[in-house]
Amino acid sequence: MTAAAARREFSGAMARLGPFGAEPLLALGVSGGPHSLALVLLAEDWLRPRGGRLLALIADHGLRAESAAEAAGVAALLAGRGIAHRILPLRLAPGTALHDRARAARLAALLGAAEAAGAPWLLLGHHRGDQAETLAFRALRGSGPDGLAGMATARAAPGALLLRPLLGMAPSALEAICAEAELSPVRDASNADPRFLRGRLRAVLDPDGPGAEALAEAASAWGLRRDRARAAVATRLAEAAAFRPEGWLRLDRAALGRDGIAVAALTAALRVVSGGPYPAPAAGVAALLARGHGALGGAILTSAGVLAREPAALSPPIAATQGVVWDARWRVTRPLPEGARIGPAGAGPAAEGWPEGLPAVVRAGLPCIFLGGESSSAAAHTIFQPQGGAAS
Incomplete structure (x- = not known):
C-alpha cells in the first residue's frame, strides 16, 4: 500500500x-x-x-x-x-x-x-x-x-x-x-x-507479510461473530431489562429466557450494575440464572427481579475530592467542603427521603456525601437524586 x-x-x-x-x-x-x-x-x-x-x-x-x-x-x-x-x-x-x-x-x-x-x-x-x-x-x-x-x-x-x-x-x-x-x-x-x-x-x-495479513483477516472474521453476538445480547436486554438512572435495573424473567443469549445478557447486566472490570464466570452466571436470586460479581439479584449493586461489596467511604470516582461507578463532579467524604447511604438516616418505589437494596448502595463525620440525614447529602427520570 x-x-x-x-x-x-x-x-x-x-x-x-x-x-x-x-x-x-x-x-x-x-x-x-x-x-x-x-x-x-x-x-x-x-x-x-x-x-x-x-x-x-x-x-x-x-x-x-x-x-x-x-x-x-x-x-x-x-x-x-x-x-x-x-x-x-x-x-x-x-x-x-x-x-x-x-x-x-x-x-x-x-x-x-x-x-x-x-x-x-x-x-x-x-x-x-x-x-x-x-x-x-x-x-x-x-x-x-x-x-x-x-x-x-x-x-x-x-x-x-x-x-x-x-x-x-x-x-x-x-x-x-x-x-x-x-x-x-x-x-x-x-x-x-x-x-x-x-x-x-x-x-x-x-x-x-502474508502471515500477518491472514491473522488480521481471521481476527476480522471473529470480530464479525462477536458483533453479531453482542447485537443479540443488546436486543435481549432491550426486551428484558428496564435500566434505571440510579444504576440498577429490573429484569423480566420470561423475556430474559434461559438460553445462551440470556446468560450473556445477564453477564453484561451484572457488570453494568457492579462496575466491575471483568465479566463474572459464565458457569456462575448460568447458576444464578437458574436459581433466580443471589449475589455474584459484586451485584445482587432479588427474587423480585431487581438487579443492584451488592451492599456487602460496596467500597468504603473515601475523601470526596473533585474528580474522584467512588465504587468504580460514581464521580464527584463539583468541589465540596474540606473533609467531605463519599460513601454508601447504607440503611440509616442517610437512606431516608428517597422516592417511593426505590428498592431498599438500591437505596443502601447509592452514594452520599458525609460532612463533618456525621451520618445523620441533615448532614448527609445525596450526590445523585433522580429528577424526571434523568440523572442530575
Whole structure:
C-alpha cells in the first residue's frame, strides 16, 4: 500500500467510524513512533477541510532513561506543525508485569486527558501487524472467541470513544507516510526485547507479510461473530431489562429466557450494575440464572427481579475530592467542603427521603456525601437524586 492509498484507506475508515459532526476535536495517542506519527499526518489531512482540531497526547512511561527526552522531542515536532499537545508523565511502581501495567496506565492517562479536554474521540495508531500480533498473543494464552476477535476498530471506553482507524493498514504504508513528510520517528528498542513474549512474536511475525495479513483477516472474521453476538445480547436486554438512572435495573424473567443469549445478557447486566472490570464466570452466571436470586460479581439479584449493586461489596467511604470516582461507578463532579467524604447511604438516616418505589437494596448502595463525620440525614447529602427520570 502506498502513502496515497493509505490516505484513501484512512478516509474510508473514518467514514465508517463516523459521523463526527462539524469541526470535530480528535485526541490522538502519540508515542513518536512511525505509526502514531503517521496517524497524526493522516488525521491532520483529514481534518483540514472539516475545520477540526487535533490534540496529541504523549504518554511518558518513564521505563527508559531517555523517555522524557523523547517525549519532549515529539512535543517539539508537533509544536513545529502547530498541533496542540500534552505530555502525560506516568510513574509506575517497580514489580512484575511492568509492560502490561504500562499499557494499562498509558490508556487510562490518554482517556482521562481526552475527557478533560472535551474530546469525544481518542484515536490510536494500531495497524494490521499489531492486530495479527494481538491475535497470536491471545491464541497462545488460550483466549476464547472474544479474545480471538482482536482489537475492535471502535470501542466505548471511560471518557471517550476509542477508535483505531489504521487497523486495516500495513505498517510499511505508515512508514512511507512518515518518510514522505521527512519525519524521523522514535524507535523503542524495548518493543523487540526477547525477554517478553510480544518481543519474541515480533521477531518471527513479519507485520507486512502474508502471515500477518491472514491473522488480521481471521481476527476480522471473529470480530464479525462477536458483533453479531453482542447485537443479540443488546436486543435481549432491550426486551428484558428496564435500566434505571440510579444504576440498577429490573429484569423480566420470561423475556430474559434461559438460553445462551440470556446468560450473556445477564453477564453484561451484572457488570453494568457492579462496575466491575471483568465479566463474572459464565458457569456462575448460568447458576444464578437458574436459581433466580443471589449475589455474584459484586451485584445482587432479588427474587423480585431487581438487579443492584451488592451492599456487602460496596467500597468504603473515601475523601470526596473533585474528580474522584467512588465504587468504580460514581464521580464527584463539583468541589465540596474540606473533609467531605463519599460513601454508601447504607440503611440509616442517610437512606431516608428517597422516592417511593426505590428498592431498599438500591437505596443502601447509592452514594452520599458525609460532612463533618456525621451520618445523620441533615448532614448527609445525596450526590445523585433522580429528577424526571434523568440523572442530575
